Amino acid sequence: MSDRTPHVVCPARELPPGERRLVEIDGRSIGVFNVDGEYYALTNVCPHQRAPLCAGTLTGTTRATSVDDIEWERDGRVLTCPWHGWEFDVTTGETVFNPHRWSVSTYETDVIVNAEAVAAGEAQPAIETHPVDIDDGVVVVYV
Amino acid sequence: MAETGTNRAEKTLSLIDCDIHSQNLGGMDLAPYLPDHLRELRGTSTPGSLWSNPHGVTRRDVAPKEGESAYEALCRQHFDEFGIDYGILNRGPLSLGVAADTEHAVALARAHNDELIDNWLDRDDRFLGSMLIAPQDPERAAAEIRRVGDHPRIVQVLFSSASGLGVPYGRRLFWPIYEAAAAHGLPVAVHPGTEGRGTARPPTGAGYPSRYIEWHTTLPANYIGHVTSLLTEGVFTEYPDLTFVCVEGGLAWVPHLMWRLDKNWKSLRVQTPWLERPPSEYLREHVRFTTQPLPEPDNPEHLRQLLEMMHADETVMFSSDFPHWDNDSPTFGIPPLPEELHRAITVENAQQLYGLPDDPAELG
Numbered sequence: 270m271s272d273r274t275p276h277v278v279c280p281a282r283e284l285p286p287g288e289r290r291l292v293e294i295d296g297r298s299i300g301v302f303n304v305d306g307e308y309y310a311l312t313n314v315c316p317h318q319r320a321p322l323c324a325g326t327l328t329g330t331t332r333a334t335s336v337d338d339i340e341w342e343r344d345g346r347v348l349t350c351p352w353h354g355w356e357f358d359v360t361t362g363e364t365v366f367n368p369h370r371w372s373v374s375t376y377e378t379d380v381i382v383n384a385e386a387v388a389a390g391e392a393q394p395a396i397e398t399h400p401v402d403i404d405d406g407v408v409v410v411y412v
Numbered sequence: 413m414a415e416t417g418t419n420r421a422e423k424t425l426s427l428i429d430c431d432i433h434s435q436n437l438g439g440m441d442l443a444p445y446l447p448d449h450l451r452e453l454r455g456t457s458t459p460g461s462l463w464s465n466p467h468g469v470t471r472r473d474v475a476p477k478e479g480e481s482a483y484e485a486l487c488r489q490h491f492d493e494f495g496i497d498y499g500i501l502n503r504g505p506l507s508l509g510v511a512a513d514t515e516h517a518v519a520l521a522r523a524h525n526d527e528l529i530d531n532w533l534d535r536d537d538r539f540l541g542s543m544l545i546a547p548q549d550p551e552r553a554a555a556e557i558r559r560v561g562d563h564p565r566i567v568q569v570l571f572s573s574a575s576g577l578g579v580p581y582g583r584r585l586f587w588p589i590y591e592a593a594a595a596h597g598l599p600v601a602v603h604p605g606t607e608g609r610g611t612a613r614p615p616t617g618a619g620y621p622s623r624y625i626e627w628h629t630t631l632p633a634n635y636i637g638h639v640t641s642l643l644t645e646g647v648f649t650e651y652p653d654l655t656f657v658c659v660e661g662g663l664a665w666v667p668h669l670m671w672r673l674d675k676n677w678k679s680l681r682v683q684t685p686w687l688e689r690p691p692s693e694y695l696r697e698h699v700r701f702t703t704q705p706l707p708e709p710d711n712p713e714h715l716r717q718l719l720e721m722m723h724a725d726e727t728v729m730f731s732s733d734f735p736h737w738d739n740d741s742p743t744f745g746i747p748p749l750p751e752e753l754h755r756a757i758t759v760e761n762a763q764q765l766y767g768l769p770d771d772p773a774e775l776g
């Protein structure tokens with residue numbers, strides 16, 4: 270699915286919804302998030318002042334069409350930077366306040382079962398250090 | 413007392429941080445330093461804020477790790493991480509300055525200063541301290557300056573930028589503070605956070621804001637009031653050795669103040685005959701401003717222009733505000749500036765003001 274290399278993050282059951290994992294791949298720090306069963310990965314560097322973005326709080330955000338019409342939305346998929354609170358949508362890497370100019374890099378993710386992981390080559394050694402049930406999968410990130 | 417030659421400094425110091433809040437990492441317990449009856453009856457609480465920040469006030473990523481002390485966490489994440497040569501610990505509770513109970517406020521300031529001296533200032537050559545006073549009781553504030561102001565690592569007198577007495581800080585009733593500070597060679601500094609709390613008036617004359625975003629954005633209005641008061645009341649003609657430091661009060665309003673005040677002085681000087689020169693000249697000599705939160709205009713050139721307008725090569729000193737939510741990174745929080753200006757802001761202006769030797773160990 271990607272011309273990039275898959276790297277094993279962890280067994281899927283160790284990354285339940287609402288949780289995150291930080292991984293270091295080729296010197297890059299990357300956060301991998303489970304949002305309602307879907308996996309998303311983004312770079313752990315905030316574009317503002319380079320804070321460790323993925324240490325921030327995962328929450329929702331507000332949207333309003335008028336001052337009397339406010340909705341709480343995107344619950345569980347908005348990452349707020351631990352420094353100045355800029356909000357990033359984990360599913361796109363884009364800031365809430367200005368999606369066209371400010372965003373962070375995202376990476377493709379997947380859950381693959383052992384057989385596929387073995388076929389994926391580089392993932393293999395790591396899988397051996399994270400044994401999983403054959404029915405279970407491992408979360409991988411393509412970097 | 414200290415070596416302030418800039419030529420030597422160029423070879424040694426690389427960064428002085430004028431605003432660090434070590435207490436937000438823990439490790440500051442003032443209760444043991446209070447008189448028994450106040451510890452029992454009042455504890456250490458001071459007036460709280462009416463405005464809450466959705467992200468909290470302390471950065472989410474700075475809590476000490478398992479088994480790590482507050483001191484170690486402070487060094488690891490800030491002093492060591494960014495190669496800071498000197499950092500001024502500006503600790504709370506600043507809102508003692510707007511407490512109704514003056515006895516308690518005075519005792520808390522003393523407790524803070526004793527704890528600072530006991531546990532922090534001798535611990536690391538890079539640490540400098542601001543002593544706290546209760547500005548609503550100027551006589552006893554002055555007595556506190558006389559009590560601890562000679563400690564070699566206490567470099568400044570600090571209090572809340574919100575006045576708890578309903579009048580700005582240039583008024584004569586505050587002058588005992590300035591007299592004592594000047595006598596001990598200490599700048600006086602104010603720091604925000606207490607605007608609208610306790611006995612302070614609304615954060616601006618416009619009245620009470622609704623939310624933190626409004627409260628935080630308008631904090632400089634209070635600073636404009638104090639600096640204008642200090643300049644026009646004649647504090648700096650009366651205490652020619654005094655420096656007033658505006659910590660975290662913003663920068664972009666300073667050109668406005670200088671230009672408007674000078675223009676008005678030409679017309680209205682008759683009210684303030686002790687000002688023999690345009691007021692902006694006193695400001696350049698006697699008022700200093702710390703950087704954080706540095707303005708971030710879309711065009712960085714506008715920031716450079718602003719710094720030129722306010723004579724930042726003389727008046728501005730770097731501050732991070734670590735570890736607060738709006739802190740500026742020492743490396744990525746300042747855009748590229750001409751080398752001399754960068755050096756003045758990050759080292760020289762603070763080194764000169766606080767009389768800091770090139771070798772922090774020499775300070776004693």
Ligand code: FES
Binds near residue numbers: 318319352
């Ligand atoms: S560094 Fe992330 S919001 Fe400033």
